[in-house]
Amino acid sequence: MLDRFSVLLGKTSAWLTLFMVIVTFIVVVMRYIFDAGLIWLQESVVWMHAATFMMGASYTLQSEEHIRVDIFYRQMSPQRQAWVNLIGVLVFLLPLCVFLGWKAIDFVAVSWQIQEASRESGGLPYPMIPLLKSILIVMPVTVALQSIVILSRCARTIKDH
Secondary structure: OHHHHHHHHHHHHHHHHHHHHHHHHHHHHHHHOOOOOOHHHHHHHHHHHHHHHHHHHHHHHHOOOOOOOOOOHHHOOHHHHHHHHHHHHHHHHHHHHHHHHHHHHHHHHHHHHOOOOOOOOOOOOOOHHHHHHOHHHHHHHHHHHHHHHHHHHHHHHHHHO
16 A cells, blocks of 8 residues: 555656646746746746655655665575665664654744745745645655565565575
8 A cells, every 4th residue: 555655656746747847838938938937936846846856755765766776786685685675774764764854844844833935026925835845744754654665575575585
């Protein structure tokens, strides 16, 4: 079930990328053909870009498309690979998720408390900025959930061999 959730986030993120390209095209056409622009539309592209990467992180992990320095891993047996993944998740990935989530909570809470809006005149209104900053909490949670799936797969592989 968690795998399906990660895939859903990844596919949603892919559609967000298409939407981001369309919005960028609109911004360029408005600026260079009509000599007009909307600050909030330009800002939305930056935020969509950030959301694409953060929402797609768990999908990337689920599909094992993340960057891996692979010097010895490829030549290892499935059981040894499972041990490497298990240790990597427990020692590096889960603590990083906890740290990022913990640090993001105050940052996001303050954004909601002060009803943050864009600093630019005509920029994104409230509640867009706090909503977008909330993805800073969603990303480590979804990556941690996907990490639990990886841990269970590793444990099953180690147990079966």
